[in-house]
Amino acid sequence: PEWIKGFMSKVTSQAPVCSLHSFSGRNRLTFAFSDALRATEIRVGVHEETAMLHCSIKLFLEPSPPLKVYEATLRLDTRDIPYYESLEQVQQWWAAQPGYQPARVPETARLPMYSTWYSFHQGLVASQIEEQCGLAKALGCEAVIVDDGWQTTSNERGYAYTGDWEVASEKISDMRAHVAKVHQLGMKYILWYSVPFVGKHSKAWSNFAGKTLEVIDRLGAGVLDPRFPEVREYIIATYERALRDWDLDGFKLDFVDSFNFRKQEYVQGQDYLSVPEAVDRLLADVIERLRKIKPDIMVEFRQTYIGPLMRKYGNMFRAGDCPNDALTNRERTLDIRLLCGSTAAHSDMLMWHRDEPVESAALQIVNILFAVPQISLLLNALPEQHLEMARFWLSFWREHRDVLLDGKLMPLHPEAMYPLVIATTPTKRIAVTYADTVINPGSDLPADFIIVNGTLGKGVVLEFTENTGTWQLEIRDCRGQVFSTGQVLLGKGLHRIDVPPVGAATLHRS
Template sequence: MVHHIEAYHDSVLRVKLQNECTDGDISYVHVVIESDEEISFPQVQLAWHYPAVNIQAYWHPGSFRNKSLGVDWSKGFSSKGTVVAPVGCFLSSDGRNRLAIAYSNAIETVNFHMGIREEDGTIRCQITLFSEPSKPMKRYEGTIRIDQRDIPFEQAIQAISYWYESMDAYRPCMIPKAATFPMYSTWYSFHQELVDKEIEQQCRMAKEIGCDTVIVDDGWQTTDNQRGYAYCGDWEVAHQKIGNMKAHVQKVQAMGMKYILWYSMPFIGLHSKAWDTYKDKLLGYREHLQAGVLDPRYPEVREYLISTYETALNEWGVDGFKLDFIDEFDLNKANDKALEKDGRRDFDSVQEAVECLLEGIFARLHARKADVMIEFRQKYIGPFMRRFGNIFRVADCPNDAVTNRVGTIDLRLFSGNTAVHSDMLMWSPEDTVENAALQLINVLFAVPQLSMRFEKLPPEHIEMTKFWLKFWRENRDVLLFGELRAEAPELLYPNVQARNSSKVVMAVFGSPYVKVVEPGNKKLFIMNGTLHQELVLDVDRELPNRVVEIYDCCGNLVSMAPLAVQKVPHRLKVKPSGLAILTCLK
């Protein structure tokens, strides 16, 4: 049972909490906050306690590699439309949901403050509203969803995602087919040192390897290669790098590749031509970046940004946009001037202004190109952002396969049908091919992005990459769209699997032990995401009439033989980063 929810607030407010309805072990607590006068509401805290029984981990959309329970005196995390979501799930060590909590308002700032209370061994659950100034109002409503069902934690998280989808404020946008195929990015491979002919060369190789889209990142708009943002804001092509953008885009598209272009959405550089126009319409200035953060509460700021992307679509014929740093639209980081009243603004709330901005961007781009792709990356990946973006990417984690795995699985669990992409893959050309293969295997339950200079890779690295992208494409139906299970988030998902009516694809990343439940007659793929030389296969029944194919990490067939009918477990000699395929004999 959820204990009684207490509300802590300023006395000028009236707070009513009503148990709206109960659906099995799911409760909905309706929150109504009222004032006699139209005011900016002060903070309101909603708190209750829950017994910490059989709870060993805590998942939330921004938890990344830290799935620890935490303590009730910690800061918790804040969410808003452009930063994660007000969602948390406490689970047991066997992956069962114990308590999944979500709050209906995923647009305005909400603080989730959940952790162990030392005094009595309970979890103190606290949701704080209005931690930053609200627009003046007399009435506010919201709903707390509390799920105590004994179900797999993945299902509890996915159910929250479906709950948001059912609300008009969070209807996801369409997902172009192209968004669900591998992509090549220029960021790690070029950084800002872009040259059109070199981009085209990489695109030809990327297409041959198995990528269908290029994302041209930072650098196309400036000759300054210091990795700052002092020259952002004009969004004119640096012709020393790309002589003719339209012709360049068409050359890439003629290869069968889509073309996505990067923009740092909120930044206006100190040395841009647009600086003088917008320097007094900023939320703040970032000295270390030599750039200001545009204030979207000004209608002319919104129109400037929208028309910038619309122009790129119309004049250059690009297929999509990577819109970066959206979480920088943050009133908590604003300077004093941005906190003062200004009659030129048509919004008081930054989040409402961002919503208006994103609505304008998506509507005008979608009207021009129905299948336009828009990429956002962690942390701007919640239900609100699904209205405007059809690609969610893992935050930057170069050469870090484990963080990439955790990021892709976290996103897959909470993002519905939005295309989830890995961070761009890169590794040292001097590394072993088995180690390089781990970069791919760790992200195959999402859409891989790559960012390597392919001509610098050894031939075996190229063959390995081709093999795993070919495997991904052949099994995309189950890897992206099958039922996803991911064990032990607190241990960074050491076992992941996806299944549909005909296939089961499994991957192990820690121990070489593989537990298979109810394989039936389905074709079984087991990826060895370890450097062990053997996999130990344990099944809940014998697997007669199966042939086993073993491949190394480059796709070379190592062995093929019937699976010995014996007592489990089976011991399969699978090389590091290799693959075992078990097929029923007809």
């Protein structure tokens, strides 16, 4: 028998790549496919009789127009290099393909944001959003993402009222004035839309009868069929109108992975047979037409629609929902980082219980240091210690994002959910440990070396392969308060530094 597992990749789901690596993180085989548009099945597994790995790619899983010629490239990499270097070169290879050029990333997309989802869910109130924005701005957030709820008075979580995209005046009486108030605070405004859904209780429902891919009864909504040009035009015109009328700065475009193929027959009025090709046309037209209105438009997509083609439609990739789950948030943000190149990788919205010890709350932020933080709590309900902690770590993140976002990223031991992550530039190196493990920071250390204790333990252990000399040392706790300072000689071998739980040690060599 063959113990094979697989996954499907297409334009709006996953990416056609697989990395097989050793327990030491060395690449053994990374294979990637050039066609990220059409549905393909990637399968890898052990052949029991031989202990060999069997790998396969299955093409043409969904109907498409007749093709006279089909060309694609299977990229095979068996070099003995770190697995993350092989994946980095895969994303560069995709980005260089015709039609795959990533969208430009505005500066705000690379800065912390406040989200309303976990703090308000659908219970939005304009004045309360504005209050939270003021508090979030003081913490270091530069944009707000107003999530589901602005378009409906129903707070029942379903999507039966999606599709018309009219503001629920009971919640936000004047959307343009509300957005202007947020702008006056110095923050950008991003608004949520569920791209494919048209709700059974919407006025649009009857307009698109017979033009849905499926109806999802549990959600109270249908999935619009993008193969109809009038469906695509309705969606795009909705966003254009909102952008102009309300002076938005971006869109959180959700549930794009719900455009799944269900019908094989061609229906009169469709100008595409292939659903992935129609989605490609829809999203390409969305970003092109929105850019004509605002060149710096921001568009967020959520895992799992974070493949190489999605980079040309959007400039923010967010980790899939994992509320109050620091470990999963770490794993998902780093998974995104390994393949997203310059596209801004965002954490799932950070939230925690206000009664948690401040160190436990700090773990939520420290676990996503290598992505752009999104915060989603009622900030006026947090204890002062929690606010002090959040202020410190967001300030730390902004000060060092040149390394955290733009340095060479080395997420070690993916099989163990990345317990040690290192990022480096010629002038600064940061190592974050998330487990009780020895940190080997590598050789040729730059003048600034920062160690973050991403655990609740008291102290970190480093192992140097060479004498690194004398360093100025400053240690801070999770709230940014100075714990100790001094000089330390770090010679070859093991060294323990007493870094408080979820604190940081900064070493500087003059």
